[in-house]
Each structure stands twice: as structure tokens, then as C-alpha cells.
Amino acid sequence: MQKINAQKKAPLSRIQEKNRSLILKAGLEVFSKYGFRGSTVDQLANAAGMSKPNLLYYFPSKEAVHVALLEELLENWLEPLIELGPSTNPIDEILVYVKKKLAMSRAYPLESRLYANEILQGAPNFSDAIKGPLKELVDEKAALIQGWSDEGKIAVINPYHLIFSIWSTTQHYADFDVQIGGILSSDKQEITKDAETYLEHLFRSTLTPKP
Amino acid sequence: MQKINAQKKAPLSRIQEKNRSLILKAGLEVFSKYGFRGSTVDQLANAAGMSKPNLLYYFPSKEAVHVALLEELLENWLEPLIELGPSTNPIDEILVYVKKKLAMSRAYPLESRLYANEILQGAPNFSDAIKGPLKELVDEKAALIQGWSDEGKIAVINPYHLIFSIWSTTQHYADFDVQIGGILSSDKQEITKDAETYLEHLFRSTLTPKP
DNA sequence: TGAATTTTTGAGCAATTGCTTTGTTTTTCA
DNA sequence: TGAAAAACAAAGCAATTGCTCAAAAATTCA
Structure with a gap:
């Protein structure tokens, strides 16, 4: 639980940019339809076109996306x-x-x-x-x-x-x-x-x- | 999948009446807050004050309650x-x-x-x-x-x-x-x-x- | 009363859940 | 080019999911 520099704003690579936005777009589709509790990480990953662990590589949890x-x-x-x-x-x-x-x-x-x-x-x-x-x-x-x-x-x-x-x-x-x-x-x-x-x-x- | 007499309207005993209404009340509380997919049978059973199998004795599935x-x-x-x-x-x-x-x-x-x-x-x-x-x-x-x-x-x-x-x-x-x-x-x-x-x-x- | 019926539940099942581990592949950049 | 870093995913984890089973407890009614 270290978090000395709360914002270590590494300026986000092109891949990071793209994947984060893919995930947010997927989250919007899924959460807007099923609500937070009714949505699953599997749905998010599918909608974003990537594997579940990869999605969780960009966001630490389902809640973080939300x-x-x-x-x-x-x-x-x-x-x-x-x-x-x-x-x-x-x-x-x-x-x-x-x-x-x-x-x-x-x-x-x-x-x-x-x-x-x-x-x-x-x-x-x-x-x-x-x-x-x-x-x-x-x-x-x-x-x-x-x-x-x-x-x-x-x-x-x-x-x-x-x-x-x-x-x-x-x-x-x-x-x-x-x-x-x-x-x-x-x-x-x-x-x-x-x-x-x-x-x-x-x-x-x-x-x-x-x- | 037999269902010859679609309605075998046994007129519902007092216990059945009470428990069905408890379940529907619980379903209203839970589904209205979390939506269908975001609600669980456990939540329904807790809110209705009965065990999970007993709830499913009165309604064949979560969807049936909904x-x-x-x-x-x-x-x-x-x-x-x-x-x-x-x-x-x-x-x-x-x-x-x-x-x-x-x-x-x-x-x-x-x-x-x-x-x-x-x-x-x-x-x-x-x-x-x-x-x-x-x-x-x-x-x-x-x-x-x-x-x-x-x-x-x-x-x-x-x-x-x-x-x-x-x-x-x-x-x-x-x-x-x-x-x-x-x-x-x-x-x-x-x-x-x-x-x-x-x-x-x-x-x-x-x-x-x-x- | 007591036998039949209804009601109730602890235990458990396969499938799904959120998330991790572990390692491989791809990209970066010196 | 090649070594370090970043990106990715197969497999797997414990917990939870919807629902079932088998048997116990409570109720009904002859």
C-alpha cells in the first residue's frame, strides 16, 4: 500500500491510451445496461476485445473502471x-x-x-x-x-x-x-x-x- | 415438460399466501435497487427472512420472482x-x-x-x-x-x-x-x-x- | 392420535464471479 | 541488435452464483 507520489503521471504510451479508452468504452456499454453489480469483468473484457488479465493490467479492479x-x-x-x-x-x-x-x-x-x-x-x-x-x-x-x-x-x-x-x-x-x-x-x-x-x-x- | 392442466389452482394455504407475499416484498426491495442481474437469490432469501431452498420452494427461480x-x-x-x-x-x-x-x-x-x-x-x-x-x-x-x-x-x-x-x-x-x-x-x-x-x-x- | 402432506433446511453441485499467478510475447530504446 | 521494459494471456484461485437433493420438522386432517 505504498503511494508516496500519489500521481506518478507517466504520460501514457500510445498503447496505454488506446487500451484505456477501449476499456472505458466497453465499461460504458456494459455498466449503462446492467448497472455496476449486474456487470461482470468477463463482459467488460469481451466488449473491450481483450483478455481479462489484460483489462486488469490497466485498471486494478472492476470498480476502478466504474x-x-x-x-x-x-x-x-x-x-x-x-x-x-x-x-x-x-x-x-x-x-x-x-x-x-x-x-x-x-x-x-x-x-x-x-x-x-x-x-x-x-x-x-x-x-x-x-x-x-x-x-x-x-x-x-x-x-x-x-x-x-x-x-x-x-x-x-x-x-x-x-x-x-x-x-x-x-x-x-x-x-x-x-x-x-x-x-x-x-x-x-x-x-x-x-x-x-x-x-x-x-x-x-x-x-x-x-x- | 408436462403441463397438462396449466392451472391447478389449489387456492393457496395461509402459509403459502404469507410466504409468497414475503418473497415478493423482498424481491421488490432487492430488484428495485440492483436490477435483475445485480440481485442474488441469497439477497432475496435474506430480505424475505427464509432459507434459499425455501424461497425456491415457492418460486421455481429468481426470474420467476422477477x-x-x-x-x-x-x-x-x-x-x-x-x-x-x-x-x-x-x-x-x-x-x-x-x-x-x-x-x-x-x-x-x-x-x-x-x-x-x-x-x-x-x-x-x-x-x-x-x-x-x-x-x-x-x-x-x-x-x-x-x-x-x-x-x-x-x-x-x-x-x-x-x-x-x-x-x-x-x-x-x-x-x-x-x-x-x-x-x-x-x-x-x-x-x-x-x-x-x-x-x-x-x-x-x-x-x-x-x- | 397418528399417518399423510406440506413446509423447511443443511449440505452440496456445477458454473460463474473477481482477481492473481506465472510465464510468454511484443515493444522500446540504448 | 539485443537487453530491459511493457503488454498480454493460459491457467488457476477462493468465493459466490443459481439451484438441487435428501431428509428433518411442522402442519393438516381422518
Whole structure:
């Protein structure tokens, strides 16, 4: 258990780069589908196209792969909300955020499901991130939105629950993809278009102040 | 593989009744947290307070417990939507549905998570239900809502995506419970109250036709 | 009561789990 | 080129998996 120099950042050879990314890609596929406990190292190794011991040569354990994925995920997850900022037109500013989140659900459905799986299982590897950086960011943006509300630029709404509803409606298109595909017969592109139209109407109506 | 009399409905003794329900309760707790693949028969038996072979005396396999739970779930899941029907006040009719769904998320969070887990994993035991009864019901109610929209009684919206947004926003309070609890400091009762106020505003604004 | 039936479980099975050992192959670079 | 280092994998480890067996304990009911 020696770990004097916590980071001995040997700059990663080309092979290391490639294999670590193969493993992370495989981990994303497998963990997002079966959750941490439902996934096996064999599945990971197969999906990554390498032997089990070789996978464990790059990551010390199954959990290490999972943690690495979650850390990477957090950044991308927070990014669109970070970009939400002061604006002369708060409604459009919020709608841009909605559209970015919807686009992310479409572009990165596996990431969305990985996240959903982790939360569903009680966030055993993520509760620090939730109570720390995520909460701070949400508090900050909720205050911003509350300000708009106080100024009468948007309707009077609870900013936290607004954010929750943006998350839930947009991520739904990734997480419940199978359900939506079973109910709607249109192709994905059309579903996405309809979703965007609907969500634009949904949040614009909600945010527009009443006279 | 004989199965001449498919149903030999011996009417279940008191012991059978009790133990089957103990097992289903245990299955709900375990499967809703870890998904099917992430749950073990040992966990089920422990949660049910009985030995492993005894559990398997009542259900032939781990999968049988899971399937039984999903079948039970489907009915309860569809019920509130079934009740959505013709009304002279469509907006309130839909808002009643929203409130019922939110109440269900609060009363039966484990059921919600069981469902979410199954969908996330690709609905291996549920895709028939989705493409069959669920789709039919949603088609029917979407037509009803479309009618209201055509008559100008509610705003012009895509009824399918309206339903998806009701599902996602309400179920979010069960499925992402851990995340919400990490962000909000208020107690559950207050969160539920705020959620209800917010969702009422959200869907009323959306559904109210523009002049 | 007591014989038949139902319920329960300790022990155990083959297969799978996460991970290690041990050694071979490939790559690097002096 | 060749020796050191890095990359790889066959075999195997103890523990856990889903499930079975055989027999004991509890219950039912004539």
C-alpha cells in the first residue's frame, strides 16, 4: 500500500491510451445496461476485445473502471448547466439549456443511462459529487433563476423543481428509450424533432409571466 | 415438460399466501435497487427472512420472482391512466392524472425504481407489455387528448410527448430520489408539496390554450 | 392420535464471479 | 541488435452464483 507520489503521471504510451479508452468504452456499454453489480469483468473484457488479465493490467479492479467512468461523466454532465448565465432574455436562455440537455440525451444515451443506473442504486460512488459540486452548481443557478423570477422576467416558479423537470423530461428520451420506441412508431429523428417542439412549448408556457 | 392442466389452482394455504407475499416484498426491495442481474437469490432469501431452498420452494427461480413482480406492477402502473377519460374540463382532468402519478411516486417509490431498472436494462421481461397493453392504452388516451386539442379545449400539443413528460416529471421524484435529497435540504413532505405546486403550474400553463 | 402432506433446511453441485499467478510475447530504446 | 521494459494471456484461485437433493420438522386432517 505504498503511494508516496500519489500521481506518478507517466504520460501514457500510445498503447496505454488506446487500451484505456477501449476499456472505458466497453465499461460504458456494459455498466449503462446492467448497472455496476449486474456487470461482470468477463463482459467488460469481451466488449473491450481483450483478455481479462489484460483489462486488469490497466485498471486494478472492476470498480476502478466504474469510478473512472463516473468521474469523466460528471464534467460533461455539469457543463451545459454551467453555461446557463445572465441574459437579457432569461426565457430563451433557459430554453437553450433545455435544448442542450435534449441534444445530450440523444448524443450520449449510454452516459445518461450510466448516470441513471448509479442514482437508482443509491449513488454509492457518486453521493459526494451530488452533495458537493452538483449541489453547489444547482444552488448557484437556482439563485440566478430566482432572481429572474423576482424581477418579473419569468413566471413565479420554484427554480429547483424547474431544473428537476428539465432534467427529467430530457433524460427520459435516453433512459426510457426502449419504452418510447415501443409506443411510438416514428423514427428516432422525428421523435427527437417532436420532443424538441413539445419541450419548447412546455417550458416557454411555464416560464412566460402572466400579465 | 408436462403441463397438462396449466392451472391447478389449489387456492393457496395461509402459509403459502404469507410466504409468497414475503418473497415478493423482498424481491421488490432487492430488484428495485440492483436490477435483475445485480440481485442474488441469497439477497432475496435474506430480505424475505427464509432459507434459499425455501424461497425456491415457492418460486421455481429468481426470474420467476422477477416476472411475478413485473406482472403485478403493470396493472398498478396502468390504472391511473385508465381513469383518464372524457370530461367537460380536460385541463383539470389531466391535472388529476398528474397528481395521481406524483402521489404514486411518493407512495410506491420502489415500484417506480423496479420499473425504471427494467426499462434501463432494455425491458427483457417487459417488452411485450410495452408493445401490447401499454401501447394500446397510450394510443387510446393520446387520441382522447388530441380530440381536446382539436376542439380548442386545450393547447395544441403532441399528446404522446405530453404523456411522456407527465411520466418523466412525476417518476423522477421516485427514481432520482437520492439526487433530489442531496440537492434539497427540505424534508420529503415539503419537497412533495413544492413538486405538486410546480407541476400543477407546469402543466396548467402548457395546456391552457392561447387566445 | 397418528399417518399423510406440506413446509423447511443443511449440505452440496456445477458454473460463474473477481482477481492473481506465472510465464510468454511484443515493444522500446540504448 | 539485443537487453530491459511493457503488454498480454493460459491457467488457476477462493468465493459466490443459481439451484438441487435428501431428509428433518411442522402442519393438516381422518
